[in-house]
Amino acid sequence: LTQERVRASKLESLGVLAGGIAHDFNNVLTAVVGNIALARSDETLSRETATWLEEAERACLRARTLTHQLLTFSRGGDPVKRPMHIGPLVDATVRFAVSGSNVRCSVEVAPDMWAVDADEGQIEQVVHNIVLNAKQAMPRGGQVHVSCGNARLSPGLDMPGAVRQFVRISIRDQGVGIPPEHLERIFDPYFTTKPSGTGLGLAVSHAVIKNHGGLLQAESSIGTGTVFHILLPRSIKRVAPVPSAPTVAIPHGKGRVLV
Numbered sequence: 001l002t003q004e005r006v007r008a009s010k011l012e013s014l015g016v017l018a019g020g021i022a023h024d025f026n027n028v029l030t031a032v033v034g035n036i037a038l039a040r041s042d043e044t045l046s047r048e049t050a051t052w053l054e055e056a057e058r059a060c061l062r063a064r065t066l067t068h069q070l071l072t073f074s075r076g077g078d079p080v081k082r083p084m085h086i087g088p089l090v091d092a093t094v095r096f097a098v099s100g101s102n103v104r105c106s107v108e109v110a111p112d113m114w115a116v117d118a119d120e121g122q123i124e125q126v127v128h129n130i131v132l133n134a135k136q137a138m139p140r141g142g143q144v145h146v147s148c149g150n151a152r153l154s155p156g157l158d159m160p161g162a163v164r165q166f167v168r169i170s171i172r173d174q175g176v177g178i179p180p181e182h183l184e185r186i187f188d189p190y191f192t193t194k195p196s197g198t199g200l201g202l203a204v205s206h207a208v209i210k211n212h213g214g215l216l217q218a219e220s221s222i223g224t225g226t227v228f229h230i231l232l233p234r235s236i237k238r239v240a241p242v243p244s245a246p247t248v249a250i251p252h253g254k255g256r257v258l259v
């Protein structure tokens, strides 16, 4: 509980900061990145100058990731939710996140999946953050497997009350894994093991899912990989079913693999 409180107060100060500067800073960055791109297209550049520009561009892209996380967080306190079927959004986000890399993905969506009340942009960012981490955990390539379905959870420590109905999105990688002493810190703001990491992706994701009334959990074992479970409460509203997607394979007769 104390850990939760520390995390919440760190995120609160982050939110104040974010609201104040992230938006303006993002506009400044867009101008800088645009001008660097123009300068790099000059064919008369020396090799040395081209390298400097490339480094400047990389630094800007990292700063942009940072502001993006800050912006999501500053909005994270106040999700604009609508009842929806989340399968197609998850599918598209995962595919986009691995595109052009040496990481493959498979996305399985249970056909009877319940609807949830979600802020699309925020959930997209959470899925994107988790898949990017998965990619980075597999520098030599591998597979990200995502499965979406329904889950009934019994009351527990982090969720008192009656049995509740959730939609579960599980994102599994075959990466390096997370040692137990890190696993308890991965959702802390600024915790990172990467030389140029921000340590904000999972902290922001955790806050977003909590603000949706859900849970974000991780399990990991060294050498085998990591799985993140996003749990979002079932919507009490009725939503029209998703139009059926092309069916490629039905694993064990219980799901649909979208391509």
Ligand code: ADP
Pocket: 129, 133, 134, 137, 173, 175, 176, 177, 178, 182, 186, 191, 192, 193, 194, 196, 197, 198, 199, 200, 201, 202, 203, 226
């Ligand atoms: P960042 O990616 O900037 O470090 P995150 O909050 O997204 O920030 O992640 C925090 C830390 O959690 C990472 O630095 C890494 O040590 C660990 N981590 C997160 N996802 C994974 C994963 N799929 N495999 C291994 N380690 C992970």
